[in-house]
Amino acid sequence: xxxxxxxxxxxxxxxxxxxxxxxxxxxxxxxxxxxxxxxxxxxxxxxxxxxxxxxxxxxxxxxxxxxxxxxxxxxxxxxxxxxxxxxxxxxxxxxxxxxxxxxxxxxxxxxxxxxxxxxxxxxxxxxxxxxxxxxxxxxxxxxxxxxxxxxxxxxxxxxxxxxxxxxxxxxxxxxxxxxxxxxxxxxxxxxxxxxxxxxxxxxxxxxxxxxxxxxxxxxxxxxxxxxxxxxxxxxxxxxxxxxxxxxxxxxxxxxxxxxxxxxxxxxxxxxxxxxxxxxxxxxxxxxxxxxxxxxxxxxxxxxxxxxxxxxxxxxxxxxxxxxxxxxxxxxxxxxxxxxxxxxxxxxxxxxxxxxxxxxxxxxxxxxxxxxxxxxxxxxxxxxxxxxxxxxxx
Numbered sequence: 001x002x003x004x005x006x007x008x009x010x011x012x013x014x015x016x017x018x019x020x021x022x023x024x025x026x027x028x029x030x031x032x033x034x035x036x037x038x039x040x041x042x043x044x045x046x047x048x049x050x051x052x053x054x055x056x057x058x059x060x061x062x063x064x065x066x067x068x069x070x071x072x073x074x075x076x077x078x079x080x081x082x083x084x085x086x087x088x089x090x091x092x093x094x095x096x097x098x099x100x101x102x103x104x105x106x107x108x109x110x111x112x113x114x115x116x117x118x119x120x121x122x123x124x125x126x127x128x129x130x131x132x133x134x135x136x137x138x139x140x141x142x143x144x145x146x147x148x149x150x151x152x153x154x155x156x157x158x159x160x161x162x163x164x165x166x167x168x169x170x171x172x173x174x175x176x177x178x179x180x181x182x183x184x185x186x187x188x189x190x191x192x193x194x195x196x197x198x199x200x201x202x203x204x205x206x207x208x209x210x211x212x213x214x215x216x217x218x219x220x221x222x223x224x225x226x227x228x229x230x231x232x233x234x235x236x237x238x239x240x241x242x243x244x245x246x247x248x249x250x251x252x253x254x255x256x257x258x259x260x261x262x263x264x265x266x267x268x269x270x271x272x273x274x275x276x277x278x279x280x281x282x283x284x285x286x287x288x289x290x291x292x293x294x295x296x297x298x299x300x301x302x303x304x305x306x307x308x309x310x311x312x313x314x315x316x317x318x319x320x321x322x323x324x325x326x327x328x329x330x331x332x333x334x335x336x337x338x339x340x341x342x343x344x345x346x347x348x349x350x351x352x353x354x355x356x357x358x359x360x361x362x363x364x365x366x367x368x369x370x371x372x373x374x375x376x377x378x379x380x381x382x383x384x385x386x387x388x389x390x391x392x393x
Contacts, residue, residue: 053344054384067326067375068340071366074322076356079311080253084244084262084293086306092236094209097228099191102126102204104223109232111217115208121232122206122219129193130202136184143177150174212236215304237300242273242293244310248282251289254312260293265307271295275312311357319354319361324374328352328360329381337362338380340371345380348372 061068102124109121150170157167188194193204216233225231242262246254258275277292293310295302302308327337331347338345350365366372373380 053341053346054338054380055344056380056383057343064379065376066373066379068371069324069327069374071321071323071337071362071368071370071372073318073320073368074359075316075318076322076354076359076361077313077316078354079261079313079356080250081357082244082246082250082254082291082310082312084242084308084310086295086302086304086308087241087243088215088235088237088304089239089241089294092210092212092239093215094212094234095230096121096206096209096232096234097230098124098126098204098206098225100124100126100128100204100227102129102202102225104219104221104225105203107219107221109208109214109217111214113214115212115214115234117208117210119208120205121208121214124204124206124225125200125202126204127202129188129191129204130200132184132187132191132193133201136181136188139177139180139184143174143181146170146174146177206231208234210234210236213300235304237304238297240295240297240302240304242295242302242308242310244275244291244293244312245286246278246289246291248287248289250312251278253314254278254291259313261311261313262293262295262302263309263311264302265309269301271302317354321362321366321368322359323362323366323372325355325358325360327372327374327377329377331381331384337366338373338377339366340373345373347384 056066103126104122105125106123107121108123109115109119115121150167150173153162153167153170156162157164185194191204192206212234213236214232215235215237217231218229219225219231244254244260254275256275256278260273260275261270262273263270273293273295275291276294279290282289323337328335328350329338329347330336334349335352336347337350339348348366348370351363353361353363355361
């Protein structure tokens with residue numbers, strides 16, 4: 001075998017090896033390519049299904065309780081949400097005390113009872129009150145006697161029977177006795193016993209300082225109470241406070257006079273108020289300041305102790321198109337609104353902007369006056385998901 005034959009045989013062997021490798025490589029690559037092609041076809045079909053209208057008759061809409069709304073222009077108020085708690089209005093809350101030591105004889109008010117200003121709450125028998133009333137009675141007797149002596153001396157002096165100095169002395173004694181009477185009465189006023197002079201001298205009537213509710217009670221018949229014992233707490237709940245925790249970063253936003261909206265953590269109730277106070281100090285532990293929102297509470301629905309979310313308004317703006325927050329759904333990684341078209345809903349991809357917690361600005365994707373699904377729109381998304389799954393099968 002000459003050299004040329006050897007070269008020819010080697011070339012033929014190389015070609016055979018290359019051909020065999022190509023066949024084996026194609027057998028390995030072809031299934032993967034076909035799988036990738038099928039995946040792309042399925043993805044394209046799924047994307048097409050995701051943008052197709054979903055049939056939904058009026059009867060189905062009613063059965064699913066889907067709420068239809070119209071995308072309109074509106075005014076949105078931007079806000080920062082802060083935690084808070086409803087508290088008693090300290091300006092309209094009183095801790096009622098007997099002001100003297102004594103024994104409880106009667107209790108007329110109960111916990112949770114609405115009372116009027118001056119209404120009798122309890123009766124206490126007090127030796128201090130008895131002594132003070134005795135002093136007042138004695139002072140009134142002395143004043144009456146001093147007045148009669150003064151009038152007699154004045155007449156004698158006018159008739160030139162007695163000396164002027166006797167008349168002046170009687171006048172001084174009468175004035176001093178009148179001062180003593182006034183002093184004794186003021187002491188009874190300080191004890192809260194000025195208006196309860198009827199009956200025994202030791203009777204002290206405890207009365208409501210203003211209209212309100214008994215929110216705390218520590219008194220029982222036969223109990224010994226001290227001058228500083230808090231026997232009742234009366235609060236006018238027609239106006240309450242909401243204490244708000246304000247992080248340091250939000251102190252530039254939360255200022256006195258700023259409008260706020262409170263949302264109950266236990267229900268869907270909401271009420272408007274205004275910031276009336278912002279603390280000048282920041283807590284060492286919380287690194288936050290305290291603020292206060294005053295709330296009118298005529299129905300007594302906002303009870304002290306209730307946790308609330310406080311939305312402090314930071315600004316407002318008119319937006320051309322807005323939808324309810326419940327109308328937004330995520331579909332194929334994008335936010336969509338299900339627009340009503342005849343007897344179907346079409347998923348419309350949208351771009352969102354500002355929000356006030358209930359309404360969301362639509363900056364692109366949905367035209368004004370378009371009808372869309374708001375509440376329970378997730379039912380349409382679920383129906384669309386069923387259709388996509390069937391298509392993939």
